[in-house]
Amino acid sequence: MGSVYEARPWLKNYPAEVPSDLDIGNWTAIGDFLNSATQYADKPAVYYFDHVIPYKLINEFSDSLAIAYRDLGLKKGDRVVVDLQNVPQFLVATYAAWKLGVIVVPLNPMYKEKELSYFCNDSGAKLLVTLDEIAAGLDLSFLNDTQVETLITTSALDLIPSDDPVPSMLKQKEKVVVPNALDLLELVEKYRHRPLKPENVEPEDIAYLTYTSGTTGPPKGAMNTHGNIAFNARVYQVMQMIDEKDVVLGVAPLFHVTGEVAHLAIAALAAIPVILFYRFDPGETLRLIEKWKATMTVASITVYIALMNHPDISKRDLSSFVKAYSGGAPVSAAIVEQFQSLTGQYVYNVYGMTETNSPSHIVPWRKKAPVDPVSGALSVGVPIPNAIIKIVDVEDGTKELPPGEIGEIVDFGPMIIPGYWQKPEETRHAIKDGWLYTGDVGKMDQDGWFYVVDRKKDLIVASGYKVWPRDVEDVIYQHPAVKETAVVGVPDPYRGETVKAFVALKEGMEGSVTPEDIIAFCKTRMAAYKYPREVEFVKEIPKTLTGKFLRRTLRQKTKS
Numbered sequence: 001m002g003s004v005y006e007a008r009p010w011l012k013n014y015p016a017e018v019p020s021d022l023d024i025g026n027w028t029a030i031g032d033f034l035n036s037a038t039q040y041a042d043k044p045a046v047y048y049f050d051h052v053i054p055y056k057l058i059n060e061f062s063d064s065l066a067i068a069y070r071d072l073g074l075k076k077g078d079r080v081v082v083d084l085q086n087v088p089q090f091l092v093a094t095y096a097a098w099k100l101g102v103i104v105v106p107l108n109p110m111y112k113e114k115e116l117s118y119f120c121n122d123s124g125a126k127l128l129v130t131l132d133e134i135a136a137g138l139d140l141s142f143l144n145d146t147q148v149e150t151l152i153t154t155s156a157l158d159l160i161p162s163d164d165p166v167p168s169m170l171k172q173k174e175k176v177v178v179p180n181a182l183d184l185l186e187l188v189e190k191y192r193h194r195p196l197k198p199e200n201v202e203p204e205d206i207a208y209l210t211y212t213s214g215t216t217g218p219p220k221g222a223m224n225t226h227g228n229i230a231f232n233a234r235v236y237q238v239m240q241m242i243d244e245k246d247v248v249l250g251v252a253p254l255f256h257v258t259g260e261v262a263h264l265a266i267a268a269l270a271a272i273p274v275i276l277f278y279r280f281d282p283g284e285t286l287r288l289i290e291k292w293k294a295t296m297t298v299a300s301i302t303v304y305i306a307l308m309n310h311p312d313i314s315k316r317d318l319s320s321f322v323k324a325y326s327g328g329a330p331v332s333a334a335i336v337e338q339f340q341s342l343t344g345q346y347v348y349n350v351y352g353m354t355e356t357n358s359p360s361h362i363v364p365w366r367k368k369a370p371v372d373p374v375s376g377a378l379s380v381g382v383p384i385p386n387a388i389i390k391i392v393d394v395e396d397g398t399k400e401l402p403p404g405e406i407g408e409i410v411d412f413g414p415m416i417i418p419g420y421w422q423k424p425e426e427t428r429h430a431i432k433d434g435w436l437y438t439g440d441v442g443k444m445d446q447d448g449w450f451y452v453v454d455r456k457k458d459l460i461v462a463s464g465y466k467v468w469p470r471d472v473e474d475v476i477y478q479h480p481a482v483k484e485t486a487v488v489g490v491p492d493p494y495r496g497e498t499v500k501a502f503v504a505l506k507e508g509m510e511g512s513v514t515p516e517d518i519i520a521f522c523k524t525r526m527a528a529y530k531y532p533r534e535v536e537f538v539k540e541i542p543k544t545l546t547g548k549f550l551r552r553t554l555r556q557k558t559k560s
Contacts, residue, residue, distance in 0.1 A: 046273060047275045049278075074126060079104075080127040081123070081148070083134060156173055157174075207228075208222075220420040230269070232265070232357045249275050253279075289321050295322055296325070297325065305484060332474050355438075370447075391443055411438060501535045
């Protein structure tokens with residue numbers, strides 16, 4: 001009998017317009033941008049706060065910067081670090097690199113010298129592009145111990161016309177001159193109107209080295225290829241029914257795979273604009289959704305929680321925002337219901353990893369994700385076209401489990417990276433015969449919908465029983481006073497581990513609920529071994545810049 005997973009039972013959940021497989025063409029991420037920039041030169045590529053930047057300007061600027069890169073010694077296969085907030089120069093610096101076949105290393109702008117030194121050395125980058133304010137706050141002598149030969153800086157204010165009002169978020173900023181750094185706009189001006197002879201870029205060429213933390217060891221550079229990115233841009237296009245009327249809300253960091261693919265790549269493919277506004281701010285996000293009639297995004301659920309808790313949520317017209325997707329962190333059905341009751345918009349689930357170039361599973365637009373009757377977990381969607389996804393035994397790693405049983409999620413398809421940069425052992429550990437072992441635990445139901453239970457490393461074993469934090473969190477989110485929650489295992493002399501919940505309450509609810517109330521609420525709604533024995537109220541749950549809850553930080557907090 002054939003594998004239930006290879007039979008792809010999820011295909012029956014695809015809308016009629018979505019094929020089971022997409023043609024694998026000779027697509028590249030830079031090719032998609034160039035096609036749009038050539039055919040739709042005058043269309044908006046970026047809405048930067050209240051300012052419109054057309055495709056032809058991004059194309060011209062990136063041509064000029066590419067010539068500058070070449071003059072500075074960059075050639076195909078070299079690496080350039082792009083360490084920027086969500087500003088239009090991210091596109092300019094990236095497309096300039098790709099026009100030369102240079103690999104972009106996008107980094108979190110919050111990183112300091114030690115972290116930057118590691119990423120520069122691991123990638124062997126020769127050039128660093130960053131914001132002037134970032135460079136001014138660093139001891140740049142760390143670059144002496146790297147292969148970086150050139151520093152280019154730019155200002156968040158640079159692409160706002162001098163006669164336009166400065167956005168409130170940038171009012172405190174001034175352009176800074178950084179010693180020994182080249183200015184991005186000055187380079188663009190210097191090389192403007194010179195003809196560029198671009199390099200030939202193939203689908204298998206690396207577009208990004210996106211660094212991801214493993215369960216062990218230092219971060220590793222996922223080799224996101226041009227073909228990977230172009231393929232998954234087309235997945236979003238068909239699954240979200242993206243067309244020329246769509247407008248992307250660029251709320252995820254552009255250094256993250258969500259920003260790379262669900263914002264920049266889909267915008268470049270469809271020749272539509274992406275709204276950028278430096279970094280996430282809930283009030284500004286709501287204002288710009290209304291102003292530019294944003295239709296789609298992929299954002300962490302913490303973004304939606306922040307929007308719901310902002311006083312402007314009821315004042316803004318969000319009627320255009322019909323393709324609101326969430327990924328990167330678990331999504332509770334209760335939060336989806338709350339957002340819909342406040343705004344009228346349903347939050348669709350999407351699931352993937354850096355190693356799958358954003359989506360491996362998605363809820364097709366206009367379909368509602370089912371809720372697992374056993375755990376109350378919201379489905380993360382169905383596997384994308386061309387993909388085969390299996391559930392295998394966590395211990396064995398190869399034995400396929402039937403629908404309904406919980407195991408490790410393993411992925412196969414054209415969205416998967418070829419491996420990690422210069423880390424063959426890490427690659428062999430994660431990718432076996434083309435199958436990516438995600439480290440996430442979940443299940444598939446009889447209809448082909450998938451549910452993510454948790455990360456393998458977050459499993460709690462209490463009195464011999466397995467407790468997945470997600471199960472407990474989904475119940476806690478049903479309490480009307482709860483804004484955010486994260487559950488971890490803490491040492492217990494009798495049970496081995498016990499369940500502890502960290503809870504952030506909604507504004508105005510402090511003092512009206514006790515930890516005992518939360519415990520009692522859970523006790524009546526779940527098995528005795530699962531409900532939290534400890535509840536600690538916190539102002540907010542610590543999280544990464546991309547919105548993932550830092551359970552590791554909370555576990556450390558319990559030990560201190």
